[in-house]
Amino acid sequence: MTTTSQSGTEASAAVGGVAVSTRDVHLAFGSNQVLRGVDLDVPAATTACVIGPSGSGKSTLLRIVNRLLEPDRGDVLLDGRSVLNDNPDALRQRVGMVFQHFNLFPHKTVRANVTLGLTRLRGLSKDDAAERAEHHLERVGLAHKADVRPGNLSGGQQQRVAIARALAMEPEVMLFDEATSALDPELVKGVLATMADLASEGMTMLVVTHEMGFARSVAQQVLFMDHGRVVESGEPDRVFETPGTDRLRRFLSQVL
Amino acid sequence: MDILTTLRETFFDLDAMRAALPDLLRVGLPNTLLLALTSAVIGTVLGMLLAVCGLSHRRWLRWPARVFTDIFRGLPAAVTILLIGVGLSPVGLQVWGPNPYPLGILALSLIASAYIGEIFRSGIQSVDDGQLEAARALGFSRPSGMGLVVIPQGVRRVLPALVNQFIALVKESSLVYFLGLLASQRDLFRIGQDAAANSGNQSALVLAGLFYLLITVPLTHVVNAVDRRLRDGRRADGAARPDDPDGGVRPSDAPLAPAQEAR
Ligand SMILES: Nc1ncnc2c1ncn2[C@@H]1O[C@H](COP(=O)(O)OP(=O)(O)O)[C@@H](O)[C@H]1O
Ligand SMILES: [Mg+2]
Numbered sequence: 001m002t003t004t005s006q007s008g009t010e011a012s013a014a015v016g017g018v019a020v021s022t023r024d025v026h027l028a029f030g031s032n033q034v035l036r037g038v039d040l041d042v043p044a045a046t047t048a049c050v051i052g053p054s055g056s057g058k059s060t061l062l063r064i065v066n067r068l069l070e071p072d073r074g075d076v077l078l079d080g081r082s083v084l085n086d087n088p089d090a091l092r093q094r095v096g097m098v099f100q101h102f103n104l105f106p107h108k109t110v111r112a113n114v115t116l117g118l119t120r121l122r123g124l125s126k127d128d129a130a131e132r133a134e135h136h137l138e139r140v141g142l143a144h145k146a147d148v149r150p151g152n153l154s155g156g157q158q159q160r161v162a163i164a165r166a167l168a169m170e171p172e173v174m175l176f177d178e179a180t181s182a183l184d185p186e187l188v189k190g191v192l193a194t195m196a197d198l199a200s201e202g203m204t205m206l207v208v209t210h211e212m213g214f215a216r217s218v219a220q221q222v223l224f225m226d227h228g229r230v231v232e233s234g235e236p237d238r239v240f241e242t243p244g245t246d247r248l249r250r251f252l253s254q255v256l
Numbered sequence: 257m258d259i260l261t262t263l264r265e266t267f268f269d270l271d272a273m274r275a276a277l278p279d280l281l282r283v284g285l286p287n288t289l290l291l292a293l294t295s296a297v298i299g300t301v302l303g304m305l306l307a308v309c310g311l312s313h314r315r316w317l318r319w320p321a322r323v324f325t326d327i328f329r330g331l332p333a334a335v336t337i338l339l340i341g342v343g344l345s346p347v348g349l350q351v352w353g354p355n356p357y358p359l360g361i362l363a364l365s366l367i368a369s370a371y372i373g374e375i376f377r378s379g380i381q382s383v384d385d386g387q388l389e390a391a392r393a394l395g396f397s398r399p400s401g402m403g404l405v406v407i408p409q410g411v412r413r414v415l416p417a418l419v420n421q422f423i424a425l426v427k428e429s430s431l432v433y434f435l436g437l438l439a440s441q442r443d444l445f446r447i448g449q450d451a452a453a454n455s456g457n458q459s460a461l462v463l464a465g466l467f468y469l470l471i472t473v474p475l476t477h478v479v480n481a482v483d484r485r486l487r488d489g490r491r492a493d494g495a496a497r498p499d500d501p502d503g504g505v506r507p508s509d510a511p512l513a514p515a516q517e518a519r
Contacts, residue, residue: 068393096393097393099382099393103384103387105387105391107408
């Protein structure tokens, strides 16, 4: 985590992260108003961490960014352009997502998990896809597990495969939804290190996490959500040292 | 005559069995296999269609699938076979002549599809929602995600139940005798029954029964083998062995640096 560059623009060589914004996003499930006007700006090649109590709408917000869910109102912008009229399947190829429970495909080998999108969506040949999978598995230190099924891996290894699977699609933005919450404590570090390296390489990342240490050392911005709104946001040090609202103070006292 | 002799002559009259054997082997067995196999194939395809429609978000797809399933699962097989085989026979007569097989196979397929559809549906439904979500997050459309990720997993889970359904189909195929069969169209059951009537004892029917067992018992073992394989399938499929030190859960997870885990 020490390799993280604080000014993202100079580190954009390895991966091409683009800016992500949301404007006044609203979403209700029936009568349950889950998002009540969320504005968000993640500059290109920076990391923003979203924190907040369970049920505050963090996962829902991420799913709106890659349009697994459609907002009732508001806009989502990638690289400054609204994506709500784009083909959602094409949009999702530009936005990688990593889930709390990994969601690897258990009936496929690690390699096949990574190549599936490459051959079927990117039109790569089997060999080219395997080569790219090898490269991305190498990056997360799991190339030697390519022929194994996910069920044979530890949780931490599975999550790193999930990251490799997303990265192989060469996304412009990465979303992480509590990527380490389901892991045994001793496995958390490896996954966080992978994420920190990715951030330092210039990926734009929107990270829902309870890892305040990660937020502090890697993110340029922390957003605190409660009841479907961004209650407070700013640089990590400012947010953690001098919380401006009671709600954030209470939340921090519970998690820290 | 003591009772054992009576029993032996009723059920195990070797001469009567020998007399029935050629027909059972050359006519009955192929016909039973033909009926069961074609209905199994058609029933599986239709069943998958029913499962996918039954799980659809569109009401006009879901509803017909549910009604169809309720009807053909709820009716006694004999009723369905008679209604379709006899009721539609005027139509069949014009299309393919006086052969009861197409309609018999149709009826068996429809019955099988109703059960198989429910088996597939429960299997597909049991797959975690996160699987489709992950596929869609990669950029797959909902139908592609279902086809590539969800359905293959769902089907795997219900393979044992599916084989059970095939076993039921082998047995139910005997019901086509309702439709009236020419000598060359008779299946195992019908030949056994005819031969039993001729010889005045049940031995030919016992032999026919043995033929059924010859088909169904191996299938039950397939079920068990599939079940076992699925249960510890991950190990059977994966490259990792129990003795592979890298195979299990490891306490320390290496970060991005590949050097730590290279070998
Ligand atoms: N698919 C859904 N259908 C109905 N309600 C949902 C759905 N997903 C989330 N919710 C509701 O939305 C609220 C916010 O959920 P979520 O975004 O998962 O919160 P968080 O990730 O911050 O814990 C919760 O009240 C939850 O019950
Ligand atoms: Mg959540």
